[in-house]
Amino acid sequence: MLNPNWLGRLAAYHPDRPALWFRNTWLTYGELYLRARKAAGALRALGVAKGDRVGLIAWNHPAYLDLLFAGPLLGHILTPFNHRLSLPELQALHAYTEPKVLFYGEGFQEVARALDPKALPLEALLEGEEAPEEVRVDLEDPALLLFTGGTTGLPKGALLPYRQLLVNAVQTAFSWGLSREDRYILATPMFHAALNALATPLLYLGSQVVVEERFHAEEYLELVRLHRPTLLFLVPTMYQMLLEAQAFAETDLSSVRFAISGGAPCPAPVREAFRERGVRFKQGYGLTECGVNCFTFELEEAERYPESVGRPMPHLWARLVREDGKEAGVGEAGELWLSGSVVMKGYFRRPEENEKVFVWDGERLWLRTGDLAHRDEGGRFYIVGRRKEMFISGGENVYPVEVERALYDHPAVKEAAVVGVPDPRWGEVGAAFVVLREPLAAEALRAFLKARLAGYKVPKHLIFLEELPKTGPGKVQKEALKRLWEEQHGQA
Incomplete structure (x- = not known):
């Protein structure tokens, strides 16, 4: 049977090997496992038992891994909250999942105490005695409770068992050709899929993970300079921000074996810009409920x-x-x-x-x-x-992703999202919400699209915005765009 407490084995194999970098300090595999045992001991002293949810609200921080790797020693379920949500949204999710205890990072004391007056700072995780190494879970026990995208209504909590995390780590390492010598900068939110997307597969191999607390393009490029990562894993919006950063042109990317884009299709101009710098690209796909690498x-x-x-x-x-x-x-x-x-x-x-x-x-x-x-x-x-995003215009199926790809082909388009909206003649038509890099007339953009798409696919409406609304993981909130349309044009 597979061992849910594989970090304990790695800590025995190579305790002094660097594992995780955070705030200018490397944690070794031995130190990472010691933190997990202390976290398990602290939770046990707080009365946390098998099956209890343990909440966390923080920027990217080693505490996410402390609680994840403490799981096999106690049996709790790590439940990270999206810190970008409003207080009412967080209160609804807290009531839904009922965490036994809630921990918070720097800057989140006020919101955490509003959710749970007994919420504790992250430092409390390392104040307990080390828990025994006895494994208290099996492969079907849940390790993580991750919230789905939730672009409308209350997000659902997906229960991810140890079986899922282990198989994902093994087959990601094997299928993507990862090695012990790989290194990656974890910059996407750890409250979502960043934990099992690439961090746990690399740590499973004995590789190295650099944690960026909050993504900033210039800081990320400085981390690239300092740590020479072999892999990049970001969402398209982040890659776009790197391109626009002043330091991008001077940053040495020669250490990067390949880059992976997840969360949404990566626009061709973005891929091409990295390819010109010698970075090879793959398009990834996964979802919270499966994988996450499919x-x-x-x-x-x-x-x-x-x-x-x-x-x-x-x-x-x-x-x-x-x-x-x-x-x-x-x-x-x-x-x-x-x-x-x-x-x-x-x-x-x-x-x-x-x-x-x-x-x-x-x-x-x-x-x-x-x-x-x-x-x-x-x-x-x-x-x-998405199936729910497809719309039918004059009897023809229109897939927004196809239209968005055509929009991104125009050099003046920075971001784009397409939704179906009601139309008295055609039933539904496309409404494209576009963020521009430089001035561009709507008719010029429409003419550009007509040369690339069938007539029924060309959006009838073009709306220019300063920015697109996004979820915590960086996905465009299309439901918010539909609401914006309804507010401006009335509901069908």
Whole structure:
């Protein structure tokens, strides 16, 4: 059986090897495990037992890993909160998950005490006696409770078991060609998928992770200069911010083996700008409920098919299902269903939601992702958008991602998002919300799109904004854009 407490083994194998860098200090594997044992001891003294949720609200910090690696020794469930949410939103999530104890980082005392008057600072995690090394969990016990994107309504809490984290770490390391010599800067929010996207796979190998407390493009580039990372893993917005940073042109990127973009399709101009600096690119795909890394690609093939996310990981099965329940053919869009050992246990206290996303088919349990995709003759998958985001204009299906890619091809477009809005003639039409780098007339942009897209795909409405609303992980909040449209034009 796989060992949920694998950090303990690594601490015995190479206790003095650097593991985690934070605030100008390296923590070794031995020190990282000692922190986990102290955290487990502190939680036990607070009455935390197996199955209890332990809340955390903080910027990126080693405490996320302290609590994650303490889990096998106590059995609690790490429940990180999105610090970018409003107090009412956080109160709703706190009431939903009922953490036994809540910890907070610098700058979050006020909001944490508003959620729980007994909330404790992160320093309290290291004040306890070391817990015994006895493993108190099995592979099906939940290690993490991560909230889904939640662009509308109360986010759901996905329960991620140790089985999922371990298999994801192993097959990510194997399929992405990671090694013990790799190093990466963790800059995406640790309250979301950053923990199991690349940090735990690299730590599983004995590699090194550099933690950036809060993402700033100039600081990130300075960390690149200091630590010479071999991998980059960011969302498209972050890559765009690096391009715009003053230091980008002078930063030596020669140590980078490849960059991975996740969270949303990375615009072609961004990929090209990094390629000109010698950085090779892969497009990633994953979701909180599965993986989080679901597909893989050889680097050379990824460069030949830059819009594809590749093929399913070795221990993951994928199928595309049409609206009528039949399998989608080559080049035909269908909902992406996934099955395998990296699928979540289910949503916390949401049995009705579990019934919506889980489907038994023969002997296999499938997760309905809600994402639409198609595959080519070579078995490569392409994500075309969320099922709920697709709209029908004059009887034709329109996939916003396809339109957004065309928008990003224009050099004046910095960011773009497309949603379907009501139209008396066509039923629905596209509304494109665009952030520009430089002045551009709407008609000039529309003419640009007409040369690249079928007429029904060209957005009828072009709305220019200073910025697009985003969730904590950097995804565009399309529901907020729809509300903006309704406020300005009235609801259908």
